[in-house]
Amino acid sequence: MLFRPGDLYAGFTIGSLLGIGGSSEVYLADDGKGPLALKIMNTESSRSELARLRFIHEFEIAVKLSHPNIVQMFAHGECDGRLWSSHEYIDGAEAKGPLRNTEPDPTLAVAILTGIAHALDYAHIQRVVHLDVKPANMLISRSAPETDEVPEAGPHDPDPKLVARVKLSDFGTARPLDGVGPKLVRDGFVVGSLPYAAPELLRGQPVRPATDQYALACAAAELLTGEVPFPITNRLKLAEAQVHAAPPDISRRRAWIPSAVGSILRKCLAKDPHARYSSCAEPIRMIARALRDINPYD
Structure with missing residues (x-):
């Protein structure tokens, strides 16, 4: 795990780990307005041009889609050498x-x-x-x-x-x-x-x-x-x-x-x-x- 519950990252308070992929981890987090899902790419993948393209591309595609049956994307950025994106938390x-x-x-x-x-x-x-x-x-x-x-x-x-x-x-x-x-x-x-x-x-x-x-x-x-x-x-x-x-x-x-x-x-x-x-x-x-x-x- 990159982070532990209670850690602060890019303005988010980290909660529990929701999932681990080959290039990133997804956490339940809070930005002060309520719970959301925070996807954080690991450092190695964040240095990969192809992985960065896919990560940013996913956000730029999904953020334009607003539909009740599509997970809503909120924001993305980079902090401490890692790319991150926030999206709707689905319990x-x-x-x-x-x-x-x-x-x-x-x-x-x-x-x-x-x-x-x-x-x-x-x-x-x-x-x-x-x-x-x-x-x-x-x-x-x-x-x-x-x-x-x-x-x-x-x-x-x-x-x-x-x-x-x-x-x-x-x-x-x-x-x-x-x-x-x-x-x-x-x-x-x-x-x-x-x-x-x-x-x-x-x-x-x-x-x-x-x-x-x-x-x-x-x-x-x-x-x-x-x-x-x-x-x-x-x-x-x-x-x-x-x-x-x-x-x-x-x-x-x-x-x-x-x-x-x-x-x-x-x-x-x-x-x-x-x-x-x-x-x-x-x-x-x-x-x-x-x-x-x-x-x-x-």
Whole structure:
């Protein structure tokens, strides 16, 4: 750990450690106005030109996005040779798929997917693609925000208060749709996470909103069944499957999943991005309708 509870850094009072990554640590902190999350890059990474570019790029992308399902960025700076950024503190946990021999809560899964789909469609309108959509970047707070602006739910929509607890995080590999921006990875490295990577991303072709939709479908498969569409551990074989293999029928993995859900996800996973849906919310609404009143244990 770089800091201990009670330490002062860059005007923040450090609290408990929230997480440790390869290049930074995240702390619960207070700036005198209330709790927030403080991400502090370690000294070695702060000296790396590539790491600095990614750190600052994430802030500059995310700070422009204001949506109830996106973790809000506040400020960034440098102190004692380390870069830091502050953002909204989410008192909760990452989304996870069901463990082996257990079933998920379809209501929660659909709420998570709905919130993330709303966040992605908003980001796409702002001309930003996330490029690292996966359950680890989907946060679920313990309670809904206190606001009177919760939309009414339709007959097939998940509980809006549950959807309001969902937040999309980590814009470290996000890109403007016009492609303008710093080079964020070394040659030969793939942006994002391979189990959720769309074929066009792996081919080095232009990315688009449908690229995030592909990753969202991979995450949906994991949240509903515990496995991504292609649960392959060998990275070369996994990349080959993402680019060339026919999308699997997710509904065959669990008896309670309607065949319609498998068909919807297969379209999201089409190799040609033009063959996918026109938005992220569209397929998730269809999945919500198909899973309405489904109980995996019936």
